[in-house]
Amino acid sequence: MRKFFLLFVFSLYVCAASGQQQKTLAPTPPMGWMTWNFFADNIHEKDIREMADAMVATGMVEAGYDYIFIDDGWQGGRDNRNNIIADPKKFPSGIKALAEYVHGKGIKLGIYSDAAQLTCAGYTASLGFEEQDAKTFASWDIDYLKYDYCHAPKDSATAVERYTKMSEALRKSGRDIVFGICEWGQREPWHWAAEAGGHLWRTTYDVRDKWKNLSDQENAEGIIDILDINAELHAYAGPGRWNDADMLVVGLYGKPGPSGDLGGIGMTDTEYQSQMSLWSIMASPLIATNDVRNMNEPTKRILLNKEVIAVNQDPLGKQAERKVKNDTWNVFVKPLENGEVAVAILNRDGKSKNYSIKWAELGLDGKYEVRDLWEHKTVGKGKSWKGRVQSHETKLFRLKKI
Incomplete structure (x- = not known):
């Protein structure tokens, strides 16, 4: 019994020490x-x-x-x-x-x-x-x-x-x-x-x-x-x-x-x-x-x-990957903890331009509800998005699969 008790105490100590080592600042x-x-x-x-x-x-x-x-x-x-x-x-x-x-x-x-x-x-x-x-x-x-x-x-x-x-x-x-x-x-x-x-x-x-x-x-x-x-x-x-x-x-x-x-x-x-x-x-x-x-x-x-x-601040802690890169357009994709995805579309050009993209081009299969995080509203549902992006504007969306 005493041996079991000592083993139990030692296990608690190891767990506590491990928890301290694994603490992430x-x-x-x-x-x-x-x-x-x-x-x-x-x-x-x-x-x-x-x-x-x-x-x-x-x-x-x-x-x-x-x-x-x-x-x-x-x-x-x-x-x-x-x-x-x-x-x-x-x-x-x-x-x-x-x-x-x-x-x-x-x-x-x-x-x-x-x-x-x-x-x-x-x-x-x-x-x-x-x-x-x-x-x-x-x-x-x-x-x-x-x-x-x-x-x-x-x-x-x-x-x-x-x-x-x-x-x-x-x-x-x-x-x-x-x-x-x-x-x-x-x-x-x-x-x-x-x-x-x-x-x-x-x-x-x-x-x-x-x-x-x-x-x-x-x-x-x-x-x-x-x-x-x-x-x-x-x-x-x-x-x-x-x-x-x-x-x-x-x-x-x-x-x-x-x-x-x-x-x-x-x-x-x-x-x-x-x-x-x-x-x-x-x-x-x-x-x-x-x-x-x-x-x-x-x-x-x-x-x-x-x-x-x-x-x-998403707890998954992923930095977005730039999936589209050219002189006019950059598109970033960031997976989120709850299974949703953040997408940013940047117009680098000096003029406003129209843009359209199919989510599958970014490796995102299926249909999505698209929430504009600056407009605070849903702006589309489906397999793609199109719209006008102002010069030097970045559209920031949160995509939820439907």
Whole structure:
């Protein structure tokens, strides 16, 4: 009897340990709001508290945007024990107090560092202090770390080593912290970032507030440029491992600053809606960067569309596959957990055009009820769809087999 009891206890222990090992951080793409495109490094705890309040008041938290990410510029150097500290002028109450405030709003807090001695904006970074900084972040109740790669070597081996070191430090910190790898896709992180401990990884240079890069300038990506890179990486995404197509520029309208650099003159609401559709069907993190305190109605309509968000947050965790690819039309197909399918149809052309497609051309046999997720209504039933698609518009449908 005693032997049976000990075996039973041991089995419970093994099951518990196995459950802990199998815990998945970021089971769906992270959603939230990030400081960078709106504030750059001119951030203050007052602004972040106001954004947290606005995220609750506008319904963003209810819609699923449950992170606030503090990007570069929060750092105040190190103390006499080499503990990283926040700038006392920008964060007079400290990061831990800010975390307590946003947690009280139902929001998690993310923070930023870099795998070098200095960050992209020239502030104190974490190279050589990985375990110490990870423990500090955990003591502040941080939930997410965006780890950049400015001022670091160009080779892949060093990147793998540095990111692995920080991910191990985060695991030892005593707190669950989602790890966002940000080396801009230049070392093809989709091949190694998950094994290095990342839960998501940037696939391109920074997004700019424009439809397309019309110059030969590097690091000047528009929506289409990022789409064409990220769309090819669907095989690498899944729960806890996401291709990050960078921030949403919805509602910025060409605001001067990081997203307004290098030709970021702003976009139309139709183009902003396309970014939301495409990022959602590609299972990219949805990270808003506009002024949540002062959103116009089109911006609210785009960011708060719960049917579109549901496609992004679908528990099956599939990134859509691009089934049609030419200079005018792109068509994406994303299987959903309940057996339904999301389909996005993008008109890349500068003019409105008619389009028709048989679902069988996408590998979808049978008849389907077609729900337009922007119109919030059923727009057809059968084996095909046809209609007019505006210039740079993306139709987003949810198909239910009938």
